[in-house]
Amino acid sequence: MNSRKLTALAGVSALALALAACGGGDDGGEGGAGKTLNVLIAANTQYPEEFQAWQKTISDKFKAATGADVKFETFASANDELTKIQTSVVSGSGPDVYAVGTTFTPTAYSTGAFVKLGDEEWQKIGGKEKFNPATLGISGPDEQNQVGIPWVSRPFVMAYNTDLLKAAGIEKPATTWDELTQQAKQLTKGDQFGLAIAYKDNFDPWKFVWGMSVQAGNPLVDGKTAKLQDPTVQKAYQTYFGWLTNDKVVDPAAIGWTNPQAVAAFAKGKTGYFMLTTPTAINSLEQGAVKGKWKFAVLPTVPPGATSRPANGIEAASILSGDNLLVADYSKNKDLAFEYVKLVTDQEAQLDYYKKFGNLPANAAALQTLSTDAQLEPVTEAAKKSVATPFTGAWADIQLALTNVAVQSLPDLSKGSLSPAQIDTRIADAQKAAQTSLDRAK
Amino acid sequence: MTTLAPPPQKAPPQDVRRKGVTERQRPLWLLTPGGLLMVLIILIPLVLALWISLIDLDQYTLRRWVEAPFIGLGNYVESFSSGLLNSIWISVSFSVLSTIATVPIGIAAALVTQNKYRGRALVRAVFLIPYVLPSFVVATVWRTMLQPDGVVNHWLSQIGIDGGLWLSGPRSYWALVIVEIWAAWPFIYLLSLAALQSVDHEVHEASAVDGATWWPKLRRVILPYLRGPVLLACLLATLNHINNFTLPFVLFGAPAPDDVNVMPMLVYVTSFQSLRFGLSAAMAVLSLVLIAIPLFIYLRAVRLDVHEEGGRR
Numbered sequence: 001m002n003s004r005k006l007t008a009l010a011g012v013s014a015l016a017l018a019l020a021a022c023g024g025g026d027d028g029g030e031g032g033a034g035k036t037l038n039v040l041i042a043a044n045t046q047y048p049e050e051f052q053a054w055q056k057t058i059s060d061k062f063k064a065a066t067g068a069d070v071k072f073e074t075f076a077s078a079n080d081e082l083t084k085i086q087t088s089v090v091s092g093s094g095p096d097v098y099a100v101g102t103t104f105t106p107t108a109y110s111t112g113a114f115v116k117l118g119d120e121e122w123q124k125i126g127g128k129e130k131f132n133p134a135t136l137g138i139s140g141p142d143e144q145n146q147v148g149i150p151w152v153s154r155p156f157v158m159a160y161n162t163d164l165l166k167a168a169g170i171e172k173p174a175t176t177w178d179e180l181t182q183q184a185k186q187l188t189k190g191d192q193f194g195l196a197i198a199y200k201d202n203f204d205p206w207k208f209v210w211g212m213s214v215q216a217g218n219p220l221v222d223g224k225t226a227k228l229q230d231p232t233v234q235k236a237y238q239t240y241f242g243w244l245t246n247d248k249v250v251d252p253a254a255i256g257w258t259n260p261q262a263v264a265a266f267a268k269g270k271t272g273y274f275m276l277t278t279p280t281a282i283n284s285l286e287q288g289a290v291k292g293k294w295k296f297a298v299l300p301t302v303p304p305g306a307t308s309r310p311a312n313g314i315e316a317a318s319i320l321s322g323d324n325l326l327v328a329d330y331s332k333n334k335d336l337a338f339e340y341v342k343l344v345t346d347q348e349a350q351l352d353y354y355k356k357f358g359n360l361p362a363n364a365a366a367l368q369t370l371s372t373d374a375q376l377e378p379v380t381e382a383a384k385k386s387v388a389t390p391f392t393g394a395w396a397d398i399q400l401a402l403t404n405v406a407v408q409s410l411p412d413l414s415k416g417s418l419s420p421a422q423i424d425t426r427i428a429d430a431q432k433a434a435q436t437s438l439d440r441a442k
Numbered sequence: 443m444t445t446l447a448p449p450p451q452k453a454p455p456q457d458v459r460r461k462g463v464t465e466r467q468r469p470l471w472l473l474t475p476g477g478l479l480m481v482l483i484i485l486i487p488l489v490l491a492l493w494i495s496l497i498d499l500d501q502y503t504l505r506r507w508v509e510a511p512f513i514g515l516g517n518y519v520e521s522f523s524s525g526l527l528n529s530i531w532i533s534v535s536f537s538v539l540s541t542i543a544t545v546p547i548g549i550a551a552a553l554v555t556q557n558k559y560r561g562r563a564l565v566r567a568v569f570l571i572p573y574v575l576p577s578f579v580v581a582t583v584w585r586t587m588l589q590p591d592g593v594v595n596h597w598l599s600q601i602g603i604d605g606g607l608w609l610s611g612p613r614s615y616w617a618l619v620i621v622e623i624w625a626a627w628p629f630i631y632l633l634s635l636a637a638l639q640s641v642d643h644e645v646h647e648a649s650a651v652d653g654a655t656w657w658p659k660l661r662r663v664i665l666p667y668l669r670g671p672v673l674l675a676c677l678l679a680t681l682n683h684i685n686n687f688t689l690p691f692v693l694f695g696a697p698a699p700d701d702v703n704v705m706p707m708l709v710y711v712t713s714f715q716s717l718r719f720g721l722s723a724a725m726a727v728l729s730l731v732l733i734a735i736p737l738f739i740y741l742r743a744v745r746l747d748v749h750e751e752g753g754r755r
Contacts, residue, residue: 414610
């Protein structure tokens with residue numbers, strides 16, 4: 001008991017020192033109104049200057065409305081963010097508001113360090129109704145236990161080359177995975193390929209597998225049971241790998257591509273479809289040879305091997321993707337925190353953020369104004385048809401396990417063949433990892 | 443077998459007088475600031491890591507981490523079923539291979555820049571480039587070069603070799619070794635060069651007078667001088683290789699291919715993707731023990747040197 005207290009004391013003093021050394025002074029009273037709200041947010045490497053300007057605008061507006069200052073703190077990677085959450089959770093001090101990726105929300109929830117939103121809290125930020133209902137899908141495990149307030153969405157869609165599709169006699173983009181494969185075959189000839197896929201990306205592969213499985217009626221997690229060893233998952237991997245090995249509709253070099261490399265390949269104008277992208281890629285595409293010759297489309301929502309969705313299948317066009325805002329439980333400025341959340345989730349602020357950074361509004365009215373934009377129409381549709389990934393603290397591990405199947409299969413893919421048995425063995429490993437993690441979930 | 447023993451060191455004349463003073467009235471209190479810092483920066487975190495490795499600390503218990511359940515050696519036992527042994531094997535073999543390969547390169551480079559010639563300063567500077575480049579940059583550049591349709595495979599195909607995949611599968615191991623060698627040899631070069639510079643002028647003269655040609659001179663006169671420093675360099679380099687996280691992380695990303703799942707990568711994924719802080723602390727402690735073995739040998743070697751000098755006095 002005693003040694004525990006000692007260790008705790010040592011730990012706390014070490015942490016206090018470390019925090020002091022980092023210069024991360026907590027809410028000091030330098031402002032006129034005396035209060036400072038600390039907001040942790042991802043750094044924007046794509047548009048750094050605009051991001052600075054945006055922070056300035058928000059700070060000014062916040063100051064005008066509340067008299068308090070906002071101090072933004074940025075993190076460069078998920079790792080940085082996690083470290084920040086860890087130290088803050090342990091020490092009980094740190095940022096008041098966190099902007100957290102949707103798939104990371106369950107993990108953040110499981111630490112129990114964030115304010116659960118009751119009616120009162122929702123009212124403070126302008127009511128639950130102001131959000132696109134789909135975006136609330138990953139705010140918490142159920143209606144009564146929500147911590148995440150939707151801020152922006154980045155639904156996944158595909159982009160297609162209008163000229164190439166037209167030349168191949170394809171009238172409209174595919175709506176089923178089988179149709180997509182068929183069209184990709186038509187599009188592949190000479191130095192031209194049907195699909196651009198980032199096989200070596202560390203985040204893309206699991207999204208395909210999850211999407212196809214959910215559409216076939218398997219949400220991958222059923223309560224405390226992992227359902228990775230399932231024909232739907234096997235079929236999903238076969239389809240995903242098959243584009244390269246059997247159908248040969250993907251550039252063999254794609255085996256080494258991450259998502260930005262796949263964007264670059266599609267931007268050259270020699271590929272029919274770019275499979276997994278968000279509106280943040282618009283600028284890159286408009287700078288390439290494909291400029292003015294591409295459109296977004298909703299990803300297929302009918303599982304591979306089927307012409308219509310089975311009865312228990314879900315019309316999942318994208319994972320529920322974007323950022324949620326979380327208010328820290330330890331915060332001494334909770335009211336200010338909710339004021340801030342209200343400010344940045346209001347229609348005007350949401351549209352402004354979209355114009356600057358291409359992140360779609362979570363605010364329903366703001367999203368509605370964009371649905372008249374022809375280019376964005378499929379994206380707003382995907383935002384409405386986004387489905388949340390299972391809300392469990394084990395999801396990070398499951399995602400990792402699903403990606404690992406793809407990572408370890410790359411050498412076989414490059415040899416041009418991957419047997420169902422090989423896929424099965426790797427899925428079995430993933431199932432084991434997923435189940436172990438689910439067993440630990442509380 | 444050395445033909446020439448190193449010249450005996452001249453003991454400083456006032457040595458005897460000072461010895462008495464330093465041993466009896468050493469002002470040890472002067473060490474207090476340093477000692478405090480050591481406690482703060484090394485000891486406390488180490489004790490914390492040891493403690494964390496004994497408790498079941500994860501995302502669910504993080505908030506009340508002092509109350510996280512104590513599970514004794516549970517994390518250590520689980521480490522071994524979580525692929526730690528495989529990672530240790532990969533880490534050690536990769537490190538030893540890299541060290542073995544860098545030694546001849548480093549020594550050769552040191553010999554090449556030992557004698558004066560026009561442009562030697564430039565050559566020396568160029569040799570240091572891999573060493574001064576940040577690991578992140580090295581890894582990013584190599585990752586680009588080692589793409590399936592990258593420069594390396596392009597060159598290989600011109601001489602009729604199919605390069606294949608360098609960043610996935612079994613060949614990723616060799617990619618890691620090659621890049622590590624490229625980035626790490628200047629360390630051996632630097633220490634060898636320093637050792638070469640310390641060879642007395644008389645030694646060169648004596649071997650010239652004796653009519654020794656370059657090879658016997660190199661093998662029997664110069665290399666024995668390098669033995670000590672190069673051995674130390676090997677130990678330090680091996681430790682550096684084992685601890686290198688940036689290179690595999692940037693080259694291959696996480697999750698890494700099984701063939702390059704080195705210890706730092708395993709600890710990273712366990713800690714920051716699976717959020718099993720207790721388990722990863724146990725892995726880190728085990729890897730510390732592993733690293734302590736060569737470190738121990740190193741410390742012993744340093745101490746032996748001191749003793750030798752003391753004996754000479």
